[in-house]
Amino acid sequence: MRYHPLTDADRSSMLATIGVESVDxxxxxxxxxxxxxxxxxxxxxxxxxxxxxxxxxxNLSCADAPSFLGAGNYRHHTPASLDHLIQRGExxxxxxxxxxEISQGTLQTIYEFQSQVALMMDMEVAxxxxxxxxxxxxxxxxxxxxxxxxxxxxxxxxxxxxYRDVTQTQLKHLVLDIECLSPDPIGIxxxxxxxxxxxxxxxxxxxxxxxxxxxxxxxxEACHAAxxxxxxxxxxxxxxxxxxxxxxxxxxxxxxxGQSLAGPASFGGPGVGLFATQERFVRQxxxxxxxxxxxxxxxxxxxxxxxxxxxxxRREKATSNICTNSGLIALAFxxxxxxxxEAGFTRLAEVNHANAVTLANKLGAIKGVKVVPQAxxxxxxxxxxxxxxxxxxxxxxxxxxGGVPVSRFYPRYEExxxxxxxxxxxxxxxxxxxxxxxxxxxxxx
Amino acid sequence: xxxxTNTTSGNRGLVFEEPLIFELDSADSTGVDLDxxxxxxxxxxxxxxxxxxxxxxxxxxxxxxxxxRLSQKNYSIDTGFYPLGSCTMKHNPRLNEKMxxxxxxxxxxxxxxxxxxxxAYQLMDTLAxxxxxxxxxxxxxxxxxxxxxxxxxxxxxxRAAHQAAGNDDRMVVLVPESAHGTNPATAAICGYSVESIxxxxxxxxxxxxxxxxxxxxxxxxxxxxxxxxxxxxxxxxVIADAVHAAGAYFYMDxxxxxxxxxxxxxxxxxxxxxxxNLHKTFSTPHGGGGPGAGPTVLSDALAxxxxxxxxxxxxxxxxxxxxxxxxxxxxxxxxxKGYHGQFGVFVRALSYMMSLGIDGLREASGDAVLNANYLxxxxxxxxxxxxxxxxxxxxxxDDRFLKGTGVSTxxxxxxxxxxxxxxxxxxxxxxxxxxxxMEPTETESKATLDQYCETVLALARKAKRGDAAEEFLSAxxxxxxxxxxxxxxxxxxxxxxKPEPLKHAAE
Numbered sequence: 024m025r026y027h028p029l030t031d032a033d034r035s036s037m038l039a040t041i042g043v044e045s046v047d048x049x050x051x052x053x054x055x056x057x058x059x060x061x062x063x064x065x066x067x068x069x070x071x072x073x074x075x076x077x078x079x080x081x082n083l084s085c086a087d088a089p090s091f092l093g094a095g096n097y098r099h100h101t102p103a104s105l106d107h108l109i110q111r112g113e114x115x116x117x118x119x120x121x122x123x124e125i126s127q128g129t130l131q132t133i134y135e136f137q138s139q140v141a142l143m144m145d146m147e148v149a150x151x152x153x154x155x156x157x158x159x160x161x162x163x164x165x166x167x168x169x170x171x172x173x174x175x176x177x178x179x180x181x182x183x184x185x186y187r188d189v190t191q192t193q194l195k196h197l198v199l200d201i202e203c204l205s206p207d208p209i210g211i212x213x214x215x216x217x218x219x220x221x222x223x224x225x226x227x228x229x230x231x232x233x234x235x236x237x238x239x240x241x242x243x244e245a246c247h248a249a250x251x252x253x254x255x256x257x258x259x260x261x262x263x264x265x266x267x268x269x270x271x272x273x274x275x276x277x278x279x280x281g282q283s284l285a286g287p288a289s290f291g292g293p294g295v296g297l298f299a300t301q302e303r304f305v306r307q308x309x310x311x312x313x314x315x316x317x318x319x320x321x322x323x324x325x326x327x328x329x330x331x332x333x334x335x336x337r338r339e340k341a342t343s344n345i346c347t348n349s350g351l352i353a354l355a356f357x358x359x360x361x362x363x364x365e366a367g368f369t370r371l372a373e374v375n376h377a378n379a380v381t382l383a384n385k386l387g388a389i390k391g392v393k394v395v396p397q398a399x400x401x402x403x404x405x406x407x408x409x410x411x412x413x414x415x416x417x418x419x420x421x422x423x424x425g426g427v428p429v430s431r432f433y434p435r436y437e438e439x440x441x442x443x444x445x446x447x448x449x450x451x452x453x454x455x456x457x458x459x460x461x462x463x464x465x466x467x468x
Numbered sequence: 469x470x471x472x473t474n475t476t477s478g479n480r481g482l483v484f485e486e487p488l489i490f491e492l493d494s495a496d497s498t499g500v501d502l503d504x505x506x507x508x509x510x511x512x513x514x515x516x517x518x519x520x521x522x523x524x525x526x527x528x529x530x531x532x533x534x535x536x537r538l539s540q541k542n543y544s545i546d547t548g549f550y551p552l553g554s555c556t557m558k559h560n561p562r563l564n565e566k567m568x569x570x571x572x573x574x575x576x577x578x579x580x581x582x583x584x585x586x587x588a589y590q591l592m593d594t595l596a597x598x599x600x601x602x603x604x605x606x607x608x609x610x611x612x613x614x615x616x617x618x619x620x621x622x623x624x625x626x627r628a629a630h631q632a633a634g635n636d637d638r639m640v641v642l643v644p645e646s647a648h649g650t651n652p653a654t655a656a657i658c659g660y661s662v663e664s665i666x667x668x669x670x671x672x673x674x675x676x677x678x679x680x681x682x683x684x685x686x687x688x689x690x691x692x693x694x695x696x697x698x699x700x701x702x703x704x705x706v707i708a709d710a711v712h713a714a715g716a717y718f719y720m721d722x723x724x725x726x727x728x729x730x731x732x733x734x735x736x737x738x739x740x741x742x743x744x745n746l747h748k749t750f751s752t753p754h755g756g757g758g759p760g761a762g763p764t765v766l767s768d769a770l771a772x773x774x775x776x777x778x779x780x781x782x783x784x785x786x787x788x789x790x791x792x793x794x795x796x797x798x799x800x801x802x803x804x805k806g807y808h809g810q811f812g813v814f815v816r817a818l819s820y821m822m823s824l825g826i827d828g829l830r831e832a833s834g835d836a837v838l839n840a841n842y843l844x845x846x847x848x849x850x851x852x853x854x855x856x857x858x859x860x861x862x863x864x865x866d867d868r869f870l871k872g873t874g875v876s877t878x879x880x881x882x883x884x885x886x887x888x889x890x891x892x893x894x895x896x897x898x899x900x901x902x903x904x905x906m907e908p909t910e911t912e913s914k915a916t917l918d919q920y921c922e923t924v925l926a927l928a929r930k931a932k933r934g935d936a937a938e939e940f941l942s943a944x945x946x947x948x949x950x951x952x953x954x955x956x957x958x959x960x961x962x963x964x965x966k967p968e969p970l971k972h973a974a975e
Contacts, residue, residue: 080585291807398513
């Protein structure tokens with residue numbers, strides 16, 4: 024086997040040193056008998072490539088079709104240097120930085136990541152990452168319950184349905200009551216009227232799942248007056264280049280999905296969960312934190328810190344059970360943000376918004392199509408005169424990935440059957456837009 | 469002797485001092501150029517950001533150099549021997565990276581029309597088949613994102629099964645004292661209280677103590693096998709039978725499945741649920757702390773409660789069941805991860821499995837256990853193994869060999885860094901004093917193991933000589949940073965860079 028360096032001669036000599044007759048004899052404590060597995064034997068690199076290529080060819084890649092898909096996963100341009108850097112073996116094949124003297128590379132990148140995330144969200148501190156946006160949202164709600172010592176959670180209909188589902192699952196044995204309001208395609212739900220001092224937190228998303236941009240300030244003021252924390256989700260962090268961040272509107276915990284800045288969607292995983300909050304809550308935070316310190320010679324260095332919150336020290340009293348997180352995807356996020364910088368990040372967001380406005384204008388001009396949100400960033404919902412799932416399927420057959428039907432998430436809500444989510448990014452060309460308009464017009468006529 | 473290592477720049481040859489990106493800022497620089505949009509129509513509803521984000525500007529060459537220099541401050545498998553116990557730091561084949569980047573696998577969106585992603589579904593289905601066949605269990609939930617997340621999947625399924633059977637007064641989970649911290653932390657998220665079961669003095673669970681505690685309040689028993697001492701729990705089946713007889717479920721923590729893959733099935737061991745760390749057993753890269761994936765295999769009793777999403781075969785091919793409570797998933801306990809799980813990790817793991825095949829996987833577990841026993845025997849010349857006899861994929865030593873030397877486990881581990889080796893896992897498991905847990909993996913050559921053994925034996929002799937304690941206490945000496953002050957980091961947390969005025973305001 025090409026990955027195994029031991030030769031038969033090595034094995035014989037090592038067995039002699041150990042004093043056993045065979046490798047199998049080392050497994051004498053396992054149940055006797057050789058189980059049968061009915062699986063193929065080893066294959067050459069060439070054959071494995073062929074086999075996996077065959078799977079790949081059965082898929083329609085977003086590289087081969089104009090894509091307007093979003094719903095929490097966004098396709099942006101990935102600079103060539105990014106993928107090169109994250110494949111450096113020193114990053115790729117290192118473990119969690121438990122020995123800081125030989126992990127300063129990973130540790131400093133985590134520190135830079137935490138700093139960038141905090142700045143983007145306009146929050147005081149951020150952690151080293153969670154699995155994804157949905158699990159980060161669940162952890163935020165759990166943290167809000169610990170901080171407030173209350174056990175009711177109110178989730179807005181603007182929050183990504185997967186974030187809502189994961190939060191409900193993960194908190195079901197911990198929290199008294201998680202109320203998920205009905206999906207809110209039009210953006211009219213009344214959250215402020217529901218805030219009272221029995222709630223630990225209100226969870227919202229901005230831009231919302233249906234695309235709406237909302238000023239969270241009145242809601243955060245109402246929350247704080249009742250001792251309630253405001254948890255804000257950001258599923259598309261590119262928006263923060265142009266849109267007022269949740270921290271500036273009074274959010275107490277901001278979570279998000281960093282995939283859109285880290286690389287291709289990879290069918291939805293792995294992503295990277297972003298988690299930021301205020302300094303006074305830091306000891307209730309889940310996940311790893313990297314901090315600055317000095318070494319024995321007084322030079323600046325970085326270590327994992329405040330680990331008395333974590334499972335390997337606190338066991339059943341830990342703030343979370345998370346151990347492995349999304350290190351490499353966080354690194355990709357950080358490298359992309361560093362490449363962009365202030366000027367590049369702002370420009371990226373401007374181009375996304377401009378393309379989305381252009382697309383909204385074009386789609387809104389099609390007979391029977393209505394653009395729903397007044398204010399949005401790079402994604403918006405449209406209503407169609409017929410069911411969106413069938414339309415999306417027909418568009419896909421024509422080679423256009425035209426949008427995400429909301430019925431995929433909310434099959435039980437008939438009133439959402441005709442709603443399609445549509446996204447434009449910096450990768451969307453005029454030609455792509457015209458193709459979508461043309462195909463959609465044809466499908467609807 | 470003159471000290472020539474104090475340079476003007478602070479750099480030392482190939483070891484560079486590297487500032488933070490914020491200290492390399494040159495205002496409007498960027499490494500990404502996009503044309504300005506042709507129009508400035510604003511539909512932001514008055515929510516345009518006021519003021520800058522505060523990000524530094526760097527050009528592409530500056531960014532590439534910055535992260536290249538930082539990478540060089542890391543120890544990695546590619547660089548050297550990384551015997552970090554319980555972490556399975558084996559070679560990460562680059563074929564797997566290449567496969568994950570095929571546009572048909574990397575550049576696909578989770579919510580494309582299902583007819584356009586049948587290849588992705590087939591790949592997931594193939595991975596699921598491999599995992600089911602390798603474990604002998606009938607079902608697998610692919611979506612958990614890491615080992616701890618897989619534990620949560622297993623325990624959530626167990627709690628759902630108890631609830632469905634009207635047994636929800638079972639509120640205690642038993643965990644051996646040697647367990648990884650994620651086990652009790654996970655049980656707590658499921659609302660369970662946790663009780664610790666002692667060891668038997670031979671590094672294994674005290675079966676009598678465990679069975680004596682079984683009763684109508686016990687929901688589940690979680691046992692890592694091979695355990696965190698690197699030993700096979702040879703009474704696993706006895707434990708499983710007793711657990712089942714008491715009406716509870718048997719969760720096996722599969723963090724160490726790599727030691728026994730291809731040599732036993734879990735059905736033989738009476739397992740109801742086990743997570744598999746694809747980033748350990750199936751060699752997907754650790755990436756400095758993730759991402760991983762923790763698919764969780766389930767017995768017939770637990771399979772109906774598996775989380776969504778999962779694949780079902782229907783007339784049009786494969787279809788993703790995405791909603792708990794729907795006809796495809798009537799008893800599912802819910803969703804625990806966004807989208808469809810760690811697909812990019814699935815691609816890499818399947819690429820690895822297909823490369824090895826069942827014969828290669830058997831060889832992998834064989835060589836991993838052979839290498840660990842070789843270390844155990846050779847190092848026993850000077851070090852003190854915690855338990856007698858054959859170990860599995862990792863060898864556990866304690867600090868008795870350092871007694872009276874003035875050198876601690878930590879000091880000894882740090883001195884290994886100067887010798888060019890990554891230290892073993894230190895002070896874990898907690899059941900032995902000053903633990904050093906060494907996991908060599910199957911992808912290391914005999915020459916590497918011999919060099920490591922000779923080095924560690926020489927260090928042990930030096931420590932025992934008694935005249936070199938200071939050298940150990942101040943190690944490492946040859947790294948980009950010496951020992952770091954962790955107490956200061958925790959006492960006065962500085963968790964992010966701040967612009968100067970803010971820094972002053974905070975003081």
